[in-house]
Amino acid sequence: xxxxxxxxxLGSHPQSDRTIWAVGGGKGGTGKSFFSAxxxxxxxxxxxxxxxxxxxLGGPNLHTFLGMKDSDADLGHFFTNRVSDLREVAxxxxxxxxxxxxxxxxxxxxxxxxxxxxxxxxxxxxxFEVKRTVIDIGTGSAYNCIDxxxxxxxxxxxxxxxxxxxxxxxxxxKSCIIRLLKMHINHYRLQDLMKKVAEQIQDTTKxxxxxxxxxISQDRHHADLLYRALKRFRPCLVINKAREDKDxxxxxxxxNVVQKYLVIDLxxxxxxxxxxxxxxxxxxxxxxxQQYPHSRVSNAIRAIADKLIKAGATAA
Amino acid sequence: MRFKTIxxxxxxxxxxxxxxxxxxxxxxxxxxxKNAFIQGSLAHYGLVExxxxxxxxxxxxxxxxxxxxxxxxxxxxxxxxxLKSEAYENAYFRNSMERxxxxxxxxxxxxxxxxxxxxxxx
Numbered sequence: 001x002x003x004x005x006x007x008x009x010l011g012s013h014p015q016s017d018r019t020i021w022a023v024g025g026g027k028g029g030t031g032k033s034f035f036s037a038x039x040x041x042x043x044x045x046x047x048x049x050x051x052x053x054x055x056x057l058g059g060p061n062l063h064t065f066l067g068m069k070d071s072d073a074d075l076g077h078f079f080t081n082r083v084s085d086l087r088e089v090a091x092x093x094x095x096x097x098x099x100x101x102x103x104x105x106x107x108x109x110x111x112x113x114x115x116x117x118x119x120x121x122x123x124x125x126x127x128f129e130v131k132r133t134v135i136d137i138g139t140g141s142a143y144n145c146i147d148x149x150x151x152x153x154x155x156x157x158x159x160x161x162x163x164x165x166x167x168x169x170x171x172x173x174k175s176c177i178i179r180l181l182k183m184h185i186n187h188y189r190l191q192d193l194m195k196k197v198a199e200q201i202q203d204t205t206k207x208x209x210x211x212x213x214x215x216i217s218q219d220r221h222h223a224d225l226l227y228r229a230l231k232r233f234r235p236c237l238v239i240n241k242a243r244e245d246k247d248x249x250x251x252x253x254x255x256n257v258v259q260k261y262l263v264i265d266l267x268x269x270x271x272x273x274x275x276x277x278x279x280x281x282x283x284x285x286x287x288x289x290q291q292y293p294h295s296r297v298s299n300a301i302r303a304i305a306d307k308l309i310k311a312g313a314t315a316a
Numbered sequence: 317m318r319f320k321t322i323x324x325x326x327x328x329x330x331x332x333x334x335x336x337x338x339x340x341x342x343x344x345x346x347x348x349x350k351n352a353f354i355q356g357s358l359a360h361y362g363l364v365e366x367x368x369x370x371x372x373x374x375x376x377x378x379x380x381x382x383x384x385x386x387x388x389x390x391x392x393x394x395x396x397x398x399l400k401s402e403a404y405e406n407a408y409f410r411n412s413m414e415r416x417x418x419x420x421x422x423x424x425x426x427x428x429x430x431x432x433x434x435x436x437x438x
Contacts, residue, residue, distance in 0.1 A: 167362035213321050227319035246351075253352035253359035256332050260322060260372065261363050 019312050020125065020133040022055075022152035025159050026168035028139040031240035032056075032158045034278065036136040037065035038289045038301050039308075043132050044098035045289075051090060051130045053101040055121075055148050056138025057113055060103020066093055067285050068100065076104030078124075079117055086124035095287075113144050122151055141168075141175040149176055154267070154311070155235045161247040166254070173262055177208050177230065184229045190222055209261045227263065234265045236311070238304055242271035269307045272300040322372060326397060327379035330372075335393065339384070346380040 023036045033056065040052040054062040054075070073089035083089055090099040113121075125133060137148040149155040149172075157172070159165045178197060185193050196215065208230075216223040239251050251268040258266040275297045281288040289298045320329065328335050331345040352359040353373040360369060382388045425433070 161358065163358055163361045166358055170361075170363045209322070212319050216319060216321070224318050249348065249351050250359055252348045253357065256349050256352040257360045257363060259332055261360075261368075263319065 017312075018129075018131055018133075019308075020135065020152045021308065022135040022137050022149045022155045023158055024137040024145055024149045024155060024172065025157045025165070026139070026141055026172035027159070027165045030158050030160045030165055031272070031278075032138070033061045033065055033136050034282075034288065035156075035158050035238060035240060035272070035301070036134050037062050037287065038298070039305055040098055040132075040134045041066075041095050041287055041289050042298075042302055042305050043134075044095045047097065048132050049097045049130050050132045050134060051099050051101065051128055052093075053125065053133065053135045054103035055135050055144075056103055057144065058138060058140075062100060062136055063102050064285055065282070066095075066100060066287055068093060068102075074102040074104040075121075078121070079104070079113070086121070087128075095290075118144055118147060122147065125151065141172045143179075146172075146176050146179050149235075150180065150233075156238060156269070156308075157235055157266075158238045158240050160241045161239055161243065161250055170258075170262075173235070173258065173264070174208065176235075177233065177262060177264065180229060180233055181226055184226060188222075188225065193219075193222060193226075208263050212263055230263050231265065234267055236267045236269050236308065238269050239271040241274040243274050247271050267311060269304045270300060272297055272304070322375065325375075327383050327392065330375050330379040331383070335397065337383075339386075342380070342383050346376065346384070349376045349379075 021039070023032045023039075025032055033054075036052065040050045043050045052062060052066075054060040056062075057075075060074075068091070073083070073091055075089065077083045077089050078086055086101065090101050092098075093100050125135070135148055135152065137145045139145075155176075157169050159169045182194070182197055185191075185197060193215065196211065212223055212227060215226070237251055237254060239247050242248070248271050251271065255266045255268050258264060273296050275295060277292050277295055278288060278297060281291045284291075289301060292298055322330075328337070331337075331342065331349050333341055333345045337345070350373070351357055353364070353369050353376060355369070364372070382392050
């Protein structure tokens with residue numbers, strides 16, 4: 001596999017008990033920011049030190065979910081070199097142990113972050129000496145979103161049980177996989193495979209499975225190498241705004257589909273039920289898990305957090 | 317760890333279960349896999365086309381047909397996967413394998429069953 005020092009992007013940490021969880025999913029409005037904020041709050045309430053980063057560069061909202069409208073420092077200061085260290089823009093929240101790095105509302109067009117600024121941000125995130133880092137990467141499948149997602153160990157997809165959300169999630173996953181394959185092909189200098197990857201990018205109707213099947217017939221060794229690289233990419237799945245019991249079955253079924261056609265292992269963490277109280281807490285700009293600590297939604301978030309921690313402990 | 321095409325996957329891999337899965341785990345896995353590839357399912361929306369979906373669904377049904385019946389499963393495990401049966405694993409203390417072969421052999425159909433099969437339409 002690509003060694004740590006060769007990839008500035010891929011998630012890797014010197015200590016196995018540190019985790020970075022990036023929350024994405026492709027489609028907007030699925031509840032990524034809501035989940036990121038409340039996951040971070042819950043972790044801090046269990047006594048852990050957490051940094052929450054709003055990397056939704058086109059539309060930061062985490063400060064609203066935490067009820068923190070007014071705060072000076074944000075990512076804009078970091079991107080415009082007003083501060084040299086990312087920790088200088090970290091703001092303490094009302095929750096002990098939880099620090100927020102707010103997305104910028106003052107510096108426009110940060111969504112078009114250039115490659116070097118993105119690498120600088122990733123480098124600083126990797127250098128944090130904090131047990132848990134939660135990153136809300138926002139909407140879409142742009143390179144920035146994908147690279148923040150690949151930085152994490154593991155990434156978390158938050159989707160809704162609707163065809164549009166599922167379609168976008170698969171598109172997002174395919175983009176991540178192609179990015180990963182390109183990194184490995186570049187690292188191992190397999191230039192003849194690069195052309196095939198380029199074809200794959202243009203012909204999105206082809207699945208990753210058919211792509212690997214084609215390579216196998218010509219070069220078994222390299223197909224297995226890329227397969228092992230894919231098997232190390234193990235994103236998690238959360239279905240938000242679930243309305244019925246069979247939405248849990250949907251999550252497990254998606255695991256089966258992804259295992260065969262995207263050739264990766266997806267870890268289904270669970271569902272979060274649709275609840276009007278979420279809308280009420282958002283309108284009131286109060287942290288949900290603090291306002292409704294015993295609701296089904298809060299219990300679901302806690303259960304998902306437990307599974308995430310166990311999955312990390314198993315992987316270590 | 318090697319990449320396998322769907323055609324090369326065994327029944328356990330199709331249902332995404334271990335070879336030591338219990339009957340309940342097989343039932344649950346079949347329910348999940350069927351829900352994944354049945355027509356109109358959201359689980360494969362935007363990722364799997366019609367022909368591919370029908371092929372994989374046929375494989376899921378075949379996997380369930382074999383693994384849901386203990387005798388068929390045992391025969392599949394031994395003949396196709398080369399898994400040794402439990403009795404064979406414990407056979408080191410036995411004097412001969414003949415008794416195991418007799419125990420594990422499929423029973424011959426009764427006379428009445430053979431007559432029924434003869435007259436059954438193909």
